[in-house]
Amino acid sequence: MTTQNISNRKDAHLSRCLLPDMRGSGSTLPNIHLPYEADFPISDTALDTSTSIADRQLAFPLIIGCMTGGTPAATEFNETLRQIAGEFGIGLGLGSIRACLENAALLPTYGTTSTHWLFGNIGISEIMHERHTPDTVRAMLQKLGCHGLYIHFNMIQEWLQPEGDHDLYTDLDILNRFINHLDMPVILKEVGSGIGGKCAQRLAKLNIRGIETASQNGTSWIRIEASRRSPTLDPLFTHALDQIGIPLERAIRDCRQALGKRTVIASGGIEDPLTLVKCLACGADAVSIAQPIYAAYKSGGTQAARRWIHDLIQTSRLIWRSTGSKNISTLRQVIL
Numbered sequence: 628m629t630t631q632n633i634s635n636r637k638d639a640h641l642s643r644c645l646l647p648d649m650r651g652s653g654s655t656l657p658n659i660h661l662p663y664e665a666d667f668p669i670s671d672t673a674l675d676t677s678t679s680i681a682d683r684q685l686a687f688p689l690i691i692g693c694m695t696g697g698t699p700a701a702t703e704f705n706e707t708l709r710q711i712a713g714e715f716g717i718g719l720g721l722g723s724i725r726a727c728l729e730n731a732a733l734l735p736t737y738g739t740t741s742t743h744w745l746f747g748n749i750g751i752s753e754i755m756h757e758r759h760t761p762d763t764v765r766a767m768l769q770k771l772g773c774h775g776l777y778i779h780f781n782m783i784q785e786w787l788q789p790e791g792d793h794d795l796y797t798d799l800d801i802l803n804r805f806i807n808h809l810d811m812p813v814i815l816k817e818v819g820s821g822i823g824g825k826c827a828q829r830l831a832k833l834n835i836r837g838i839e840t841a842s843q844n845g846t847s848w849i850r851i852e853a854s855r856r857s858p859t860l861d862p863l864f865t866h867a868l869d870q871i872g873i874p875l876e877r878a879i880r881d882c883r884q885a886l887g888k889r890t891v892i893a894s895g896g897i898e899d900p901l902t903l904v905k906c907l908a909c910g911a912d913a914v915s916i917a918q919p920i921y922a923a924y925k926s927g928g929t930q931a932a933r934r935w936i937h938d939l940i941q942t943s944r945l946i947w948r949s950t951g952s953k954n955i956s957t958l959r960q961v962i963l
């Protein structure tokens with residue numbers, strides 16, 4: 628696949644992810660109920676929202692989810708995200724760095740502003756086919772100003788892409804060898820069908836810092852890729868693929884159980900502050916949100932994205948305080 632094709636595909640993803648019907652109904656954790664302490668025993672200044680993710684501190688447990696890079700259309704967006712992440716003390720994941728590994732001229736499209744928690748991103752297909760050595764990837768991450776690497780599983784997405792890897796599977800030895808040689812913090816993630824169950828336990832045996840759940844119900848890569856196919860897939864088949872995967876609550880609990888004290892990041896269809904706080908109460912160390920932030924940016928540029936994140940954080944703080952918890956560890960005890 629040429630880098631021009633990779634850029635074109637990223638452009639298609641950016642435009643299609645905003646179309647109606649390209650997301651599930653959202654993950655709202657309806658079975659989780661937070662206590663409500665009407666007297667609000669914790670003041671806003673006493674609330675400690677800090678969390679440590681892969682040895683780096685966040686002021687608030689929010690990560691802007693991995694989205695883009697590798698297309699000129701991404702440059703301004705990534706620059707905005709880097710600035711906003713720095714302003715709010717939150718994390719940022721980049722979109723796949725495959726494009727700039729294959730064409731270094733695309734490096735500026737990932738943004739250049741330095742920020743305190745920045746993870747690069749690569750697909751499992753690149754690792755399984757050993758297309759880039761750990762040394763090459765590390766050097767690129769350093770050029771991008773990254774502190775670690777997300778590796779994403781996207782088997783169903785690859786299968787649906789005409790140009791994708793149709794028989795992609797994971798050889799854990801190859802993956803672990805790559806992680807060990809990379810010698811930088813690695814977090815594993817999905818892209819919207821979730822990680823949980825025995826898979827979380829298998830992955831927990833690797834030398835990883837954590838897992839991001841990327842659960843069902845968020846941006847649907849099944850629907851997006853199915854809509855790019857010509858002829859398209861029978862809608863019933865698309866629906867069938869869309870139904871499989873791990874829901875958010877189960878993914879958080881399974882990953883927490885598998886990983887012990889290592890990082891669990893909840894993601895996939897999280898789009899409101901109540902769900903964010905519920906995820907933390909269920910055991911996540913942080914929450915990652917992708918498409919809703921891009922949607923805010925497209926609706927009104929940098930100001931709109933900044934306002935959306937500001938309001939999300941402030942409203943989450945209020946809900947957090949309403950549970951009577953002063954930090955993330957006490958918040959975890961309220962529903963256990």
Ligand SMILES: Cc1cc2nc3c(=O)[nH]c(=O)nc-3n(C[C@H](O)[C@H](O)[C@H](O)COP(=O)(O)O)c2cc1C
Pocket residue numbers: 640641644692693694695721722723748777778779816817818819841842844845846894895896897915916917918919921
């Ligand atoms: C436009 C767009 C591009 C994405 N590109 C990547 C990517 O390159 N690598 C990756 O691991 N995940 C990618 N994702 C998936 C997100 O990181 C996230 O796991 C998924 O969208 C679910 O979160 P959401 O419901 O908040 O969007 C992308 C998401 C969007 C919306």
